[in-house]
Amino acid sequence: MDNRRRFEVISEFLIEWTIKICGISAIVFVFLIFLFVFREGKDFLLNSLDLKEFLFSPEWYPDSVSHKRYGVLALIAGTFSVTLLAMAIAVPFGLGAAIFVSEFSNSKVKETLKIVIELLAAIPSVVWGFIGLSIMNELIIEMFDAPIGLTVLNGGIILALMSVPIIVSIGEDALKAVPDSYREAAVALGATRWQMVYKVLLPAAKNGLLAAVLLGVARAVGETMAVLMATGHSLQIPHSVLDSVRTLTATIAAELGEAPVGSDHYQVLFIIGILLFTITFIVNLTADLIVKGIRGK
Protein backbone atom coordinates (compact mmCIF):
# COMPACT_ATOMS: atom_id res chain seq x y z
CA MET A 1 0.00 0.00 0.00
CA ASP A 2 2.82 2.33 0.96
CA ASN A 3 4.65 1.56 -2.27
CA ARG A 4 1.65 2.33 -4.33
CA ARG A 5 1.20 5.67 -2.60
CA ARG A 6 4.81 6.59 -3.27
CA PHE A 7 4.41 5.60 -6.92
CA GLU A 8 1.43 7.89 -7.24
CA VAL A 9 3.27 10.80 -5.71
CA ILE A 10 6.24 10.32 -8.01
CA SER A 11 4.19 9.83 -11.16
CA GLU A 12 2.08 12.86 -10.31
CA PHE A 13 5.25 14.89 -9.90
CA LEU A 14 6.70 13.61 -13.18
CA ILE A 15 3.53 14.27 -15.14
CA GLU A 16 3.26 17.76 -13.75
CA TRP A 17 6.81 18.57 -14.71
CA THR A 18 6.56 17.02 -18.16
CA ILE A 19 3.56 19.19 -18.91
CA LYS A 20 5.26 22.23 -17.48
CA ILE A 21 8.27 21.66 -19.72
CA CYS A 22 6.02 21.23 -22.74
CA GLY A 23 4.46 24.56 -21.92
CA ILE A 24 7.68 26.42 -21.35
CA SER A 25 9.42 24.87 -24.35
CA ALA A 26 7.67 27.22 -26.78
CA ILE A 27 9.20 30.22 -25.04
CA VAL A 28 12.60 28.55 -24.93
CA PHE A 29 12.49 27.71 -28.64
CA VAL A 30 11.54 31.19 -29.71
CA PHE A 31 14.25 32.62 -27.53
CA LEU A 32 16.88 30.19 -28.79
CA ILE A 33 15.98 30.80 -32.42
CA PHE A 34 16.31 34.52 -31.93
CA LEU A 35 19.61 34.00 -30.12
CA PHE A 36 20.97 31.77 -32.88
CA VAL A 37 19.96 34.12 -35.69
CA PHE A 38 21.43 37.03 -33.78
CA ARG A 39 24.68 35.20 -33.05
CA GLU A 40 25.24 34.37 -36.69
CA GLY A 41 24.84 37.98 -37.74
CA LYS A 42 26.13 39.86 -34.73
CA ASP A 43 29.77 40.44 -35.76
CA PHE A 44 28.80 42.22 -38.92
CA LEU A 45 25.79 43.88 -37.34
CA LEU A 46 27.79 45.39 -34.52
CA ASN A 47 31.06 46.18 -36.29
CA SER A 48 30.90 46.96 -39.97
CA LEU A 49 27.26 47.40 -40.91
CA ASP A 50 26.19 50.84 -42.02
CA LEU A 51 22.60 50.70 -40.83
CA LYS A 52 21.55 53.67 -42.89
CA GLU A 53 22.90 52.17 -46.08
CA PHE A 54 21.46 48.78 -45.17
CA LEU A 55 17.94 50.08 -44.74
CA PHE A 56 17.80 52.87 -47.29
CA SER A 57 19.93 51.80 -50.24
CA PRO A 58 18.35 49.74 -52.98
CA GLU A 59 21.73 48.37 -54.05
CA TRP A 60 22.09 44.75 -53.20
CA TYR A 61 25.35 43.47 -54.67
CA PRO A 62 26.66 40.90 -52.24
CA ASP A 63 28.66 39.09 -54.96
CA SER A 64 30.40 42.07 -56.48
CA VAL A 65 34.17 41.52 -56.56
CA SER A 66 35.29 45.10 -56.26
CA HIS A 67 32.52 46.78 -54.29
CA LYS A 68 30.08 44.71 -52.25
CA ARG A 69 26.95 46.59 -51.33
CA TYR A 70 24.29 45.41 -48.92
CA GLY A 71 21.20 47.62 -49.28
CA VAL A 72 17.88 45.93 -48.68
CA LEU A 73 15.52 48.76 -49.58
CA ALA A 74 14.46 47.02 -52.78
CA LEU A 75 13.86 43.81 -50.86
CA ILE A 76 11.79 45.63 -48.26
CA ALA A 77 9.85 47.31 -51.06
CA GLY A 78 9.34 43.88 -52.61
CA THR A 79 8.05 42.36 -49.40
CA PHE A 80 5.80 45.30 -48.63
CA SER A 81 4.34 45.66 -52.12
CA VAL A 82 3.44 41.99 -52.30
CA THR A 83 2.05 42.00 -48.74
CA LEU A 84 0.06 45.16 -49.34
CA LEU A 85 -1.54 43.81 -52.49
CA ALA A 86 -2.19 40.48 -50.80
CA MET A 87 -3.97 42.23 -47.94
CA ALA A 88 -5.96 44.46 -50.29
CA ILE A 89 -7.37 41.25 -51.73
CA ALA A 90 -7.43 39.01 -48.66
CA VAL A 91 -8.95 41.38 -46.12
CA PRO A 92 -12.27 42.02 -47.90
CA PHE A 93 -12.52 38.40 -48.99
CA GLY A 94 -11.47 37.00 -45.63
CA LEU A 95 -13.72 39.22 -43.54
CA GLY A 96 -16.58 38.77 -45.96
CA ALA A 97 -16.20 35.01 -45.74
CA ALA A 98 -15.97 35.17 -41.95
CA ILE A 99 -19.20 37.18 -41.78
CA PHE A 100 -20.92 34.81 -44.18
CA VAL A 101 -19.81 31.70 -42.32
CA SER A 102 -20.70 33.08 -38.93
CA GLU A 103 -23.95 34.95 -39.67
CA PHE A 104 -25.52 34.09 -42.98
CA SER A 105 -25.03 30.38 -43.55
CA ASN A 106 -26.98 27.47 -42.11
CA SER A 107 -25.13 24.86 -40.12
CA LYS A 108 -24.61 22.51 -43.04
CA VAL A 109 -23.05 25.14 -45.29
CA LYS A 110 -21.06 26.42 -42.34
CA GLU A 111 -19.50 23.03 -41.60
CA THR A 112 -18.66 22.40 -45.24
CA LEU A 113 -17.14 25.82 -45.69
CA LYS A 114 -15.05 25.57 -42.55
CA ILE A 115 -13.62 22.22 -43.63
CA VAL A 116 -12.80 23.49 -47.12
CA ILE A 117 -11.23 26.67 -45.77
CA GLU A 118 -9.07 24.66 -43.41
CA LEU A 119 -8.09 22.52 -46.37
CA LEU A 120 -6.99 25.68 -48.13
CA ALA A 121 -4.71 26.41 -45.19
CA ALA A 122 -3.22 22.93 -45.43
CA ILE A 123 -1.96 23.28 -49.01
CA PRO A 124 1.87 23.35 -48.87
CA SER A 125 3.36 26.66 -49.89
CA VAL A 126 5.46 25.09 -52.63
CA VAL A 127 2.26 23.92 -54.28
CA TRP A 128 0.99 27.49 -54.21
CA GLY A 129 4.33 28.40 -55.79
CA PHE A 130 3.62 25.92 -58.59
CA ILE A 131 0.29 27.50 -59.26
CA GLY A 132 1.90 30.91 -59.38
CA LEU A 133 4.68 29.74 -61.64
CA SER A 134 2.54 27.84 -64.12
CA ILE A 135 -1.13 28.84 -64.17
CA MET A 136 -1.04 32.41 -62.87
CA ASN A 137 2.07 33.23 -64.89
CA GLU A 138 0.40 32.39 -68.18
CA LEU A 139 -2.86 33.96 -67.16
CA ILE A 140 -1.19 37.28 -66.37
CA ILE A 141 0.87 37.27 -69.58
CA GLU A 142 -2.29 36.67 -71.57
CA MET A 143 -4.58 39.09 -69.76
CA PHE A 144 -2.23 42.04 -69.45
CA ASP A 145 -0.07 41.34 -72.44
CA ALA A 146 2.91 41.49 -70.09
CA PRO A 147 6.37 40.18 -70.95
CA ILE A 148 6.40 38.09 -67.81
CA GLY A 149 3.72 36.94 -65.41
CA LEU A 150 5.92 36.47 -62.36
CA THR A 151 5.08 39.78 -60.74
CA VAL A 152 3.83 41.59 -57.67
CA LEU A 153 0.33 40.81 -58.90
CA ASN A 154 1.02 37.11 -59.13
CA GLY A 155 2.69 36.92 -55.71
CA GLY A 156 0.01 39.12 -54.16
CA ILE A 157 -2.81 36.91 -55.35
CA ILE A 158 -1.06 33.75 -54.22
CA LEU A 159 -0.30 35.26 -50.81
CA ALA A 160 -3.88 36.50 -50.52
CA LEU A 161 -5.14 32.97 -51.08
CA MET A 162 -2.76 31.75 -48.40
CA SER A 163 -3.79 34.41 -45.85
CA VAL A 164 -7.53 34.15 -46.36
CA PRO A 165 -7.94 30.93 -44.32
CA ILE A 166 -6.25 32.54 -41.32
CA ILE A 167 -8.35 35.69 -41.57
CA VAL A 168 -11.53 33.64 -41.97
CA SER A 169 -10.99 31.30 -39.06
CA ILE A 170 -9.81 33.92 -36.59
CA GLY A 171 -12.38 36.44 -37.82
CA GLU A 172 -15.13 33.89 -37.43
CA ASP A 173 -13.99 33.15 -33.87
CA ALA A 174 -14.17 36.86 -33.13
CA LEU A 175 -17.74 37.10 -34.46
CA LYS A 176 -18.76 33.95 -32.64
CA ALA A 177 -17.50 35.49 -29.40
CA VAL A 178 -20.06 38.31 -29.68
CA PRO A 179 -22.85 37.38 -27.23
CA ASP A 180 -26.02 36.18 -28.92
CA SER A 181 -28.02 38.60 -26.79
CA TYR A 182 -26.68 41.49 -28.90
CA ARG A 183 -27.98 39.83 -32.05
CA GLU A 184 -31.31 39.15 -30.42
CA ALA A 185 -31.58 42.73 -29.21
CA ALA A 186 -30.89 44.12 -32.66
CA VAL A 187 -33.24 41.70 -34.40
CA ALA A 188 -36.04 42.38 -31.92
CA LEU A 189 -35.68 46.10 -32.62
CA GLY A 190 -36.36 45.35 -36.25
CA ALA A 191 -32.82 45.38 -37.64
CA THR A 192 -32.30 43.44 -40.83
CA ARG A 193 -29.50 40.91 -40.83
CA TRP A 194 -27.17 43.23 -42.62
CA GLN A 195 -27.96 46.13 -40.27
CA MET A 196 -27.26 43.81 -37.38
CA VAL A 197 -23.90 42.89 -38.87
CA TYR A 198 -22.60 46.37 -39.56
CA LYS A 199 -24.23 48.26 -36.72
CA VAL A 200 -23.76 45.74 -33.93
CA LEU A 201 -21.46 42.85 -34.76
CA LEU A 202 -18.65 44.67 -36.54
CA PRO A 203 -18.22 47.29 -33.81
CA ALA A 204 -18.48 44.62 -31.11
CA ALA A 205 -15.96 42.32 -32.79
CA LYS A 206 -13.66 44.94 -34.26
CA ASN A 207 -10.65 44.09 -32.12
CA GLY A 208 -10.83 40.41 -32.94
CA LEU A 209 -11.26 41.19 -36.62
CA LEU A 210 -8.25 43.51 -36.57
CA ALA A 211 -6.23 40.76 -34.91
CA ALA A 212 -7.32 38.39 -37.67
CA VAL A 213 -6.10 40.84 -40.29
CA LEU A 214 -2.76 41.36 -38.55
CA LEU A 215 -2.13 37.64 -38.28
CA GLY A 216 -2.89 37.43 -41.99
CA VAL A 217 -0.27 40.16 -42.52
CA ALA A 218 2.26 38.24 -40.46
CA ARG A 219 1.63 35.18 -42.58
CA ALA A 220 2.12 37.15 -45.77
CA VAL A 221 5.32 38.86 -44.63
CA GLY A 222 6.87 35.60 -43.54
CA GLU A 223 5.93 33.46 -46.53
CA THR A 224 8.96 32.38 -48.58
CA MET A 225 8.64 29.58 -51.05
CA ALA A 226 5.47 30.67 -52.80
CA VAL A 227 6.64 34.25 -53.28
CA LEU A 228 10.08 33.12 -54.37
CA MET A 229 8.42 31.17 -57.16
CA ALA A 230 5.68 33.65 -58.04
CA THR A 231 7.32 37.07 -57.96
CA GLY A 232 10.11 36.57 -60.47
CA HIS A 233 12.91 37.21 -57.97
CA SER A 234 14.22 40.26 -59.73
CA LEU A 235 15.85 42.99 -57.72
CA GLN A 236 14.04 46.29 -58.15
CA ILE A 237 11.72 48.72 -56.49
CA PRO A 238 8.40 48.01 -58.22
CA HIS A 239 6.57 50.78 -60.07
CA SER A 240 3.45 48.80 -60.91
CA VAL A 241 1.88 45.52 -59.97
CA LEU A 242 3.22 44.07 -63.21
CA ASP A 243 6.85 44.47 -62.14
CA SER A 244 8.84 41.56 -60.84
CA VAL A 245 10.23 41.93 -57.35
CA ARG A 246 12.32 40.09 -54.83
CA THR A 247 11.33 39.76 -51.19
CA LEU A 248 13.36 39.59 -47.99
CA THR A 249 12.43 36.00 -47.33
CA ALA A 250 13.11 34.82 -50.86
CA THR A 251 16.55 36.42 -50.79
CA ILE A 252 17.55 34.46 -47.72
CA ALA A 253 16.20 31.24 -49.15
CA ALA A 254 17.94 31.69 -52.48
CA GLU A 255 21.32 32.99 -51.32
CA LEU A 256 22.08 31.35 -48.01
CA GLY A 257 23.20 28.13 -49.68
CA GLU A 258 25.79 29.94 -51.78
CA ALA A 259 27.21 32.29 -49.18
CA PRO A 260 30.34 30.94 -47.47
CA VAL A 261 29.66 30.32 -43.80
CA GLY A 262 30.80 33.26 -41.70
CA SER A 263 31.36 35.61 -44.63
CA ASP A 264 29.92 39.12 -44.67
CA HIS A 265 27.26 38.03 -47.14
CA TYR A 266 26.27 35.14 -44.88
CA GLN A 267 26.03 37.44 -41.89
CA VAL A 268 23.99 40.04 -43.74
CA LEU A 269 21.47 37.35 -44.67
CA PHE A 270 21.10 36.60 -40.99
CA ILE A 271 20.63 40.29 -40.29
CA ILE A 272 17.78 40.22 -42.81
CA GLY A 273 16.47 37.34 -40.75
CA ILE A 274 16.57 39.54 -37.65
CA LEU A 275 14.76 42.28 -39.57
CA LEU A 276 12.01 39.87 -40.64
CA PHE A 277 11.79 38.47 -37.16
CA THR A 278 11.34 41.99 -35.82
CA ILE A 279 8.61 42.82 -38.34
CA THR A 280 6.56 39.69 -37.67
CA PHE A 281 7.19 40.02 -33.94
CA ILE A 282 5.80 43.55 -33.93
CA VAL A 283 2.79 42.53 -36.02
CA ASN A 284 2.03 39.53 -33.82
CA LEU A 285 2.51 41.48 -30.63
CA THR A 286 0.15 44.19 -31.87
CA ALA A 287 -2.42 41.53 -32.72
CA ASP A 288 -2.02 40.01 -29.26
CA LEU A 289 -2.36 43.31 -27.47
CA ILE A 290 -5.45 44.13 -29.50
CA VAL A 291 -7.05 40.78 -28.65
CA LYS A 292 -6.23 41.37 -24.98
CA GLY A 293 -7.89 44.74 -25.34
CA ILE A 294 -11.19 42.98 -26.00
CA ARG A 295 -11.01 40.92 -22.86
CA GLY A 296 -9.88 43.86 -20.78
CA LYS A 297 -13.13 45.68 -21.42
Added chain:
Amino acid sequence: MSNKMQFSIETKDLNLWYADFQALKNVTVNIKDGLITSLIGPSGCGKTTLLRCFNRVNERYGYVTTTGEIKILDKNIYDEDVSLPELRKAVGMVFQRPNPLPISVYENVVFGLRIHSKNRELSKAKSDEIVEKALTEVRLWDDLKDKLKTKATTLQLEQQQKLCIARLLPLKPQVILMDEPCSALDSEATLAVEELMRSLAGSYTIVIVTHNMAQARRVSDECIFMLLGEIMEHDRTQTIFLTPQNPKTADYIEGRYG
Protein backbone atom coordinates in the same frame (compact mmCIF):
# COMPACT_ATOMS: atom_id res chain seq x y z
CA MET B 1 -62.20 50.89 -20.98
CA SER B 2 -65.72 49.58 -21.30
CA ASN B 3 -66.73 51.99 -24.00
CA LYS B 4 -64.11 50.73 -26.39
CA MET B 5 -62.81 47.23 -25.74
CA GLN B 6 -60.26 46.48 -28.37
CA PHE B 7 -57.84 43.66 -28.77
CA SER B 8 -54.18 44.30 -29.56
CA ILE B 9 -53.27 40.72 -30.16
CA GLU B 10 -55.64 38.01 -31.34
CA THR B 11 -54.39 34.50 -31.95
CA LYS B 12 -56.41 31.75 -33.56
CA ASP B 13 -55.53 28.03 -33.48
CA LEU B 14 -51.88 28.76 -33.04
CA ASN B 15 -49.67 25.67 -33.10
CA LEU B 16 -45.93 25.66 -32.91
CA TRP B 17 -43.35 22.91 -33.16
CA TYR B 18 -39.67 22.91 -32.29
CA ALA B 19 -38.56 20.20 -34.74
CA ASP B 20 -41.13 17.54 -33.77
CA PHE B 21 -41.87 18.73 -30.25
CA GLN B 22 -45.17 20.60 -30.10
CA ALA B 23 -44.75 23.59 -27.81
CA LEU B 24 -48.06 25.34 -28.46
CA LYS B 25 -51.38 23.58 -28.99
CA ASN B 26 -54.37 25.39 -30.52
CA VAL B 27 -53.75 28.59 -28.70
CA THR B 28 -56.63 31.00 -29.18
CA VAL B 29 -56.40 34.07 -27.08
CA ASN B 30 -57.30 37.75 -27.24
CA ILE B 31 -55.12 40.26 -25.45
CA LYS B 32 -56.74 43.55 -24.65
CA ASP B 33 -55.47 46.91 -25.71
CA GLY B 34 -53.69 49.06 -23.16
CA LEU B 35 -53.63 46.48 -20.39
CA ILE B 36 -50.87 44.51 -18.79
CA THR B 37 -51.42 40.83 -19.36
CA SER B 38 -49.26 38.23 -17.66
CA LEU B 39 -48.51 34.80 -18.99
CA ILE B 40 -48.03 32.43 -16.10
CA GLY B 41 -47.46 28.72 -15.78
CA PRO B 42 -44.77 26.21 -14.86
CA SER B 43 -41.46 25.95 -16.75
CA GLY B 44 -41.85 24.51 -20.20
CA CYS B 45 -45.52 25.37 -20.51
CA GLY B 46 -44.91 27.45 -23.63
CA LYS B 47 -45.41 30.93 -22.24
CA THR B 48 -42.08 32.28 -23.47
CA THR B 49 -42.65 30.53 -26.79
CA LEU B 50 -46.02 32.21 -27.15
CA LEU B 51 -44.52 35.58 -26.29
CA ARG B 52 -41.77 35.12 -28.86
CA CYS B 53 -44.39 34.35 -31.51
CA PHE B 54 -45.81 37.85 -31.22
CA ASN B 55 -42.77 39.45 -32.84
CA ARG B 56 -41.63 36.30 -34.64
CA VAL B 57 -38.19 36.21 -33.03
CA ASN B 58 -38.80 32.49 -32.61
CA GLU B 59 -37.90 32.14 -36.23
CA ARG B 60 -34.27 32.96 -35.65
CA TYR B 61 -33.90 29.26 -35.05
CA GLY B 62 -34.42 27.40 -38.27
CA TYR B 63 -36.29 24.40 -36.86
CA VAL B 64 -39.51 26.17 -35.86
CA THR B 65 -42.83 25.51 -37.63
CA THR B 66 -45.91 27.57 -36.90
CA THR B 67 -49.53 27.19 -38.03
CA GLY B 68 -52.60 29.27 -37.25
CA GLU B 69 -52.73 33.02 -37.14
CA ILE B 70 -51.85 35.95 -34.95
CA LYS B 71 -53.53 39.24 -35.63
CA ILE B 72 -51.80 42.37 -34.47
CA LEU B 73 -53.28 45.68 -35.61
CA ASP B 74 -55.83 43.73 -37.64
CA LYS B 75 -53.17 42.07 -39.71
CA ASN B 76 -52.12 38.45 -39.62
CA ILE B 77 -48.41 38.63 -38.85
CA TYR B 78 -47.84 35.27 -40.50
CA ASP B 79 -49.01 36.57 -43.88
CA GLU B 80 -46.52 36.43 -46.71
CA ASP B 81 -46.32 40.18 -47.19
CA VAL B 82 -45.53 41.09 -43.58
CA SER B 83 -42.27 42.94 -43.16
CA LEU B 84 -40.43 41.67 -40.10
CA PRO B 85 -38.64 44.94 -39.39
CA GLU B 86 -42.00 46.76 -39.46
CA LEU B 87 -43.60 44.14 -37.22
CA ARG B 88 -40.78 44.38 -34.71
CA LYS B 89 -40.99 48.13 -34.79
CA ALA B 90 -44.63 47.85 -33.69
CA VAL B 91 -44.00 45.04 -31.22
CA GLY B 92 -41.03 45.72 -28.99
CA MET B 93 -39.38 43.21 -26.72
CA VAL B 94 -37.58 43.26 -23.39
CA PHE B 95 -35.50 40.23 -22.52
CA GLN B 96 -34.79 38.23 -19.43
CA ARG B 97 -31.23 39.44 -19.10
CA PRO B 98 -30.83 43.13 -19.85
CA ASN B 99 -29.18 43.26 -23.26
CA PRO B 100 -28.25 46.83 -24.13
CA LEU B 101 -25.98 47.01 -27.16
CA PRO B 102 -22.27 47.62 -26.49
CA ILE B 103 -22.55 51.24 -27.60
CA SER B 104 -23.30 54.45 -25.69
CA VAL B 105 -26.50 55.04 -23.75
CA TYR B 106 -27.48 57.70 -26.27
CA GLU B 107 -26.88 55.47 -29.28
CA ASN B 108 -28.85 52.67 -27.65
CA VAL B 109 -31.90 54.87 -27.38
CA VAL B 110 -31.77 56.09 -30.96
CA PHE B 111 -30.65 52.74 -32.41
CA GLY B 112 -34.17 51.75 -33.39
CA LEU B 113 -34.84 55.07 -35.10
CA ARG B 114 -31.56 54.93 -36.95
CA ILE B 115 -32.26 51.52 -38.41
CA HIS B 116 -35.81 52.41 -39.33
CA SER B 117 -35.27 55.81 -40.93
CA LYS B 118 -34.19 55.32 -44.49
CA ASN B 119 -32.32 58.51 -45.19
CA ARG B 120 -30.16 59.86 -42.43
CA GLU B 121 -32.46 62.76 -41.73
CA LEU B 122 -32.36 62.40 -37.96
CA SER B 123 -31.07 65.78 -36.84
CA LYS B 124 -28.99 66.20 -33.72
CA ALA B 125 -31.57 68.39 -32.01
CA LYS B 126 -34.37 66.00 -32.84
CA SER B 127 -32.51 62.96 -31.56
CA ASP B 128 -31.43 64.81 -28.41
CA GLU B 129 -35.07 65.53 -27.75
CA ILE B 130 -36.08 61.92 -28.40
CA VAL B 131 -33.40 60.60 -26.06
CA GLU B 132 -34.44 62.94 -23.29
CA LYS B 133 -38.10 62.05 -23.72
CA ALA B 134 -37.51 58.29 -23.74
CA LEU B 135 -35.16 58.37 -20.76
CA THR B 136 -37.54 60.59 -18.84
CA GLU B 137 -40.37 58.21 -19.52
CA VAL B 138 -38.43 55.32 -17.96
CA ARG B 139 -37.18 57.60 -15.14
CA LEU B 140 -33.54 57.35 -16.08
CA TRP B 141 -32.99 60.89 -17.28
CA ASP B 142 -31.91 62.31 -13.93
CA ASP B 143 -29.45 59.49 -13.34
CA LEU B 144 -28.04 59.31 -16.81
CA LYS B 145 -28.25 62.79 -18.31
CA ASP B 146 -24.54 63.32 -17.66
CA LYS B 147 -23.62 59.82 -18.71
CA LEU B 148 -25.13 59.66 -22.19
CA LYS B 149 -21.75 58.85 -23.68
CA THR B 150 -21.07 55.98 -21.29
CA LYS B 151 -21.06 52.49 -22.70
CA ALA B 152 -24.46 51.04 -21.87
CA THR B 153 -23.08 47.66 -20.85
CA THR B 154 -21.29 49.25 -17.89
CA LEU B 155 -24.48 50.51 -16.20
CA GLN B 156 -26.14 48.84 -13.23
CA LEU B 157 -28.50 46.02 -14.18
CA GLU B 158 -31.58 47.98 -13.21
CA GLN B 159 -30.52 50.90 -15.37
CA GLN B 160 -29.67 48.53 -18.21
CA GLN B 161 -33.11 46.97 -18.10
CA LYS B 162 -34.81 50.35 -17.99
CA LEU B 163 -32.67 51.43 -20.90
CA CYS B 164 -33.81 48.35 -22.80
CA ILE B 165 -37.37 49.55 -22.27
CA ALA B 166 -36.46 53.14 -23.16
CA ARG B 167 -34.96 52.18 -26.50
CA LEU B 168 -38.31 50.75 -27.61
CA LEU B 169 -40.25 53.94 -26.94
CA PRO B 170 -38.96 56.17 -29.77
CA LEU B 171 -40.37 53.62 -32.21
CA LYS B 172 -43.84 54.16 -30.71
CA PRO B 173 -44.62 50.47 -30.43
CA GLN B 174 -48.18 49.17 -30.11
CA VAL B 175 -47.18 46.29 -27.90
CA ILE B 176 -44.28 45.71 -25.53
CA LEU B 177 -43.38 42.10 -24.81
CA MET B 178 -41.45 41.36 -21.65
CA ASP B 179 -39.83 38.01 -21.02
CA GLU B 180 -39.29 37.76 -17.26
CA PRO B 181 -37.90 41.29 -17.24
CA CYS B 182 -37.06 41.25 -13.53
CA SER B 183 -35.53 37.82 -13.08
CA ALA B 184 -31.99 39.22 -13.20
CA LEU B 185 -32.78 42.09 -10.85
CA ASP B 186 -32.84 42.43 -7.06
CA SER B 187 -36.08 43.16 -5.25
CA GLU B 188 -35.69 46.93 -5.19
CA ALA B 189 -34.93 47.09 -8.90
CA THR B 190 -37.83 44.74 -9.54
CA LEU B 191 -40.15 47.12 -7.77
CA ALA B 192 -38.81 50.05 -9.79
CA VAL B 193 -39.33 48.22 -13.09
CA GLU B 194 -42.83 47.17 -12.03
CA GLU B 195 -43.72 50.78 -11.23
CA LEU B 196 -42.40 51.73 -14.62
CA MET B 197 -44.59 49.09 -16.24
CA ARG B 198 -47.65 50.43 -14.46
CA SER B 199 -46.88 53.92 -15.69
CA LEU B 200 -46.50 52.69 -19.27
CA ALA B 201 -49.74 50.69 -19.23
CA GLY B 202 -52.49 52.53 -21.01
CA SER B 203 -50.16 53.99 -23.60
CA TYR B 204 -48.88 50.56 -24.55
CA THR B 205 -50.22 47.06 -24.44
CA ILE B 206 -47.83 45.06 -22.28
CA VAL B 207 -47.53 41.30 -22.25
CA ILE B 208 -45.26 39.91 -19.58
CA VAL B 209 -44.04 36.40 -18.94
CA THR B 210 -43.30 35.79 -15.30
CA HIS B 211 -42.48 32.98 -12.93
CA ASN B 212 -43.24 35.15 -10.00
CA MET B 213 -46.89 34.73 -8.93
CA ALA B 214 -46.75 37.74 -6.67
CA GLN B 215 -45.44 39.85 -9.51
CA ALA B 216 -48.24 38.73 -11.82
CA ARG B 217 -50.67 39.66 -9.12
CA ARG B 218 -49.09 43.03 -8.39
CA VAL B 219 -48.59 44.23 -11.88
CA SER B 220 -51.09 42.76 -14.30
CA ASP B 221 -54.69 43.48 -15.21
CA GLU B 222 -55.30 40.12 -16.80
CA CYS B 223 -53.66 36.73 -16.43
CA ILE B 224 -53.30 33.85 -18.82
CA PHE B 225 -52.47 30.51 -17.23
CA MET B 226 -50.78 28.02 -19.53
CA LEU B 227 -49.97 24.35 -19.09
CA LEU B 228 -48.18 22.02 -21.50
CA GLY B 229 -48.65 24.35 -24.46
CA GLU B 230 -52.33 25.03 -23.89
CA ILE B 231 -54.25 27.95 -22.48
CA MET B 232 -55.96 26.74 -19.33
CA GLU B 233 -57.54 29.94 -18.17
CA HIS B 234 -57.64 33.59 -19.15
CA ASP B 235 -59.36 36.08 -16.92
CA ARG B 236 -58.91 39.21 -14.85
CA THR B 237 -56.02 38.85 -12.46
CA GLN B 238 -58.23 39.15 -9.44
CA THR B 239 -60.53 36.42 -10.64
CA ILE B 240 -57.66 34.08 -11.50
CA PHE B 241 -56.12 34.47 -8.09
CA LEU B 242 -59.28 34.49 -5.99
CA THR B 243 -61.78 32.31 -7.81
CA PRO B 244 -60.05 30.28 -10.52
CA GLN B 245 -62.40 28.20 -12.63
CA ASN B 246 -60.00 25.46 -13.55
CA PRO B 247 -58.79 23.22 -10.69
CA LYS B 248 -55.34 23.07 -12.33
CA THR B 249 -55.06 26.84 -12.15
CA ALA B 250 -55.98 26.72 -8.50
CA ASP B 251 -53.39 24.05 -7.82
CA TYR B 252 -50.68 26.01 -9.58
CA ILE B 253 -51.51 29.29 -7.91
CA GLU B 254 -51.52 27.67 -4.52
CA GLY B 255 -48.15 26.16 -5.27
CA ARG B 256 -49.07 22.50 -5.37
CA TYR B 257 -46.89 22.07 -8.46
CA GLY B 258 -44.67 24.15 -10.74
